[in-house]
Amino acid sequence: MKRVYVNEEWCLGCHLCEYYCAFANSDKKDMVNALKDIQINPRIRVEEIGGVSFAVSCRHCEEPLCVKSCITGSLVIKDGVIIFDKEKCIGCYTCILNCPYGAIMPSEDGAVQKCELCLKNAGGTPACVANCPNQAIVYEERCK
Amino acid sequence: MKHMIIGNSTAAIGCIEAIRRIDDSGMITVISSEPYKTYSRPLISYFLSEKTDEKKMKYRGEDFYKEMNCHFMPGKTVAAINAKGHNITLSNGSVLPYDKLLVATGSRPFIPPIAGLDGVTNKYTLMTLDDSYAIKSALNKQKGMQVLILGAGLIGLKCAEGITDKAGSVTVVDLADHILPSILNGEAAAIVQSHIEKHGIRFILGDSVKQFTAHHAVLSSGASVEFDMLVVAAGVSPNVSLVAEAGGKIGRGIITDKHQKTSLPDIYAAGDCTESIDAVSGQSRILAILPNAYQQGECAGTSMAGVEAVFKKAIAMNAISFFGLHLLTAGNYDGESHETKGKDSYKLLVTQKNHLNGYIIIGDIANAGIYTSIIKNRIPLDCLDFTLIKDKPQLMAFSQKERKAMLGGVEI
Numbered sequence: 018m019k020r021v022y023v024n025e026e027w028c029l030g031c032h033l034c035e036y037y038c039a040f041a042n043s044d045k046k047d048m049v050n051a052l053k054d055i056q057i058n059p060r061i062r063v064e065e066i067g068g069v070s071f072a073v074s075c076r077h078c079e080e081p082l083c084v085k086s087c088i089t090g091s092l093v094i095k096d097g098v099i100i101f102d103k104e105k106c107i108g109c110y111t112c113i114l115n116c117p118y119g120a121i122m123p124s125e126d127g128a129v130q131k132c133e134l135c136l137k138n139a140g141g142t143p144a145c146v147a148n149c150p151n152q153a154i155v156y157e158e159r160c161k
Numbered sequence: 162m163k164h165m166i167i168g169n170s171t172a173a174i175g176c177i178e179a180i181r182r183i184d185d186s187g188m189i190t191v192i193s194s195e196p197y198k199t200y201s202r203p204l205i206s207y208f209l210s211e212k213t214d215e216k217k218m219k220y221r222g223e224d225f226y227k228e229m230n231c232h233f234m235p236g237k238t239v240a241a242i243n244a245k246g247h248n249i250t251l252s253n254g255s256v257l258p259y260d261k262l263l264v265a266t267g268s269r270p271f272i273p274p275i276a277g278l279d280g281v282t283n284k285y286t287l288m289t290l291d292d293s294y295a296i297k298s299a300l301n302k303q304k305g306m307q308v309l310i311l312g313a314g315l316i317g318l319k320c321a322e323g324i325t326d327k328a329g330s331v332t333v334v335d336l337a338d339h340i341l342p343s344i345l346n347g348e349a350a351a352i353v354q355s356h357i358e359k360h361g362i363r364f365i366l367g368d369s370v371k372q373f374t375a376h377h378a379v380l381s382s383g384a385s386v387e388f389d390m391l392v393v394a395a396g397v398s399p400n401v402s403l404v405a406e407a408g409g410k411i412g413r414g415i416i417t418d419k420h421q422k423t424s425l426p427d428i429y430a431a432g433d434c435t436e437s438i439d440a441v442s443g444q445s446r447i448l449a450i451l452p453n454a455y456q457q458g459e460c461a462g463t464s465m466a467g468v469e470a471v472f473k474k475a476i477a478m479n480a481i482s483f484f485g486l487h488l489l490t491a492g493n494y495d496g497e498s499h500e501t502k503g504k505d506s507y508k509l510l511v512t513q514k515n516h517l518n519g520y521i522i523i524g525d526i527a528n529a530g531i532y533t534s535i536i537k538n539r540i541p542l543d544c545l546d547f548t549l550i551k552d553k554p555q556l557m558a559f560s561q562k563e564r565k566a567m568l569g570g571v572e573i
Binding site: 025076 | 175201203204207212213217218219220221451452455456459478479480481482487489491526527528529530531533534549554555556557561564565567568569570571
């Protein structure tokens with residue numbers, strides 16, 4: 018299955034993935050309108066220290082601890098993608114307690130949020146990948 | 162193959178989903194003493210405050226049993242297991258055969274032996290959706306009731322939060338000297354307590370009820386509390402009697418091996434009725450929390466369907482919030498403490514012999530699962546950058562090689 022993979026050595030630490038993620042999930046048509054004067058809360062996060070940087074987003078694990086631990090049934094695997102039902106989420110953060118990557122975070126509305134591969138927004142294909150200038154984030158099949 | 166499951170909550174659902182990943186034709190029968198399709202048990206306190214409703218709190222979709230091709234028997238109680246004969250007897254006398262059986266009977270409220278408790282008529286526990294309906298209906302019938310809650314644990318405090326808008330007053334009594342004694346230390350508990358108190362809930366700690374009359378509790382200290390409604394939330398007891406009476410091995414909970422198999426042939430057990438080996442301490446103990454229940458059920462289901470499975474990463478862990486204040490805890494607190502305190506935030510990391518044993522985080526909970534994973538997988542701390550990991554949970558603290566495995570799908 019195709020997944021989002023990170024090539025750490027290619028990451029420039031430019032944070033464009035974070036901005037494009039926030040824009041893709043904003044329901045706005047214009048990036049400036051979507052992001053101007055706000056503190057973005059993207060579903061992909063760049064960790065960086067010194068010269069090392071890399072982006073972290075949901076790994077869509079085959080054995081997802083977030084799904085197994087979700088107390089409400091808001092997180093489910095569908096066709097290999099871990100999708101999230103905001104309406105059912107109560108915001109208990111048991112998924113945050115369990116995700117080994119730190120790839121689920123609180124959202125502004127009291128629930129949580131996570132990467133759903135841009136399947137639910139207008140993008141249809143991961144915006145972080147499409148807009149990474151150096152192929153440090155790719156969406157492809159890799160043998161395990 | 163005839164699979165039989167006693168119970169219909171998290172462990173049972175984990176079992177059903179695991180069986181169906183392997184065996185799409187075997188029969189699965191699910192017997193539940195409750196009348197409802199599977200619902201999220203932890204949400205019953207949110208149901209009290211109407212933050213959720215019966216529809217939203219369904220743990221699985223409306224057609225779950227149909228999709229999973231299960232025979233669902235709600236409102237039926239099992240009276241006995243005949244391990245030798247491979248059958249169970251329901252309380253109505255009917256006998257049902259099985260090839261593999263899962264016991265996922267959960268736990269029930271522990272009622273402490275207190276003088277006069279039997280004489281209190283308006284008393285409740287909070288374990289099932291029906292309990293939640295009963296409390297809600299009583300609070301709606303008589304406005305402004307003074308409620309006394311026995312127990313400042315997770316159930317007692319979630320109940321307090323859930324009813325505070327409907328009750329006239331809420332008082333919580335606990336023998337422990339701080340709230341949430343099973344998951345917090347005194348320091349963290351003080352922060353949470355003061356936050357909860359701001360919402361009008363009163364605590365009487367380090368004290369216990371010596372004697373009840375209908376609307377009156379006399380405490381060991383000599384103080385007394387008047388109440389209109391009593392909620393007993395003094396802990397839970399695992400439902401082990403079916404397995405015990407069938408001759409299975411029991412400690413405080415049902416004893417299973419790492420495949421979730423009991424000492425009885427073809428009988429498995431999972432969830433709050435069982436003991437687990439705590440991956441931090443190595444001790445067998447009851448770890449009655451939802452993520453363990455699901456994974457135990459899943460392991461049992463996989464084993465029942467004939468594929469070897471092992472579950473051995475059980476640890477204590479809780480994510481809970483009170484009036485918007487979130488706290489996350491995991492593991493245990495034996496070892497060296499590394500504490501960071503802010504105004505309304507708190508972080509404790511506990512290390513011992515090159516391992517992270519546990520943590521408490523109040524406030525900034527971002528990425529805490531990285532800590533949970535380090536505890537659960539017993540990752541030696543000298544394989545990590547401890548200065549970084551102590552500062553905050555981050556993948557930067559791992560080696561680049563580890564990160565390539567985690568983020569790049571590269572096998573190491």
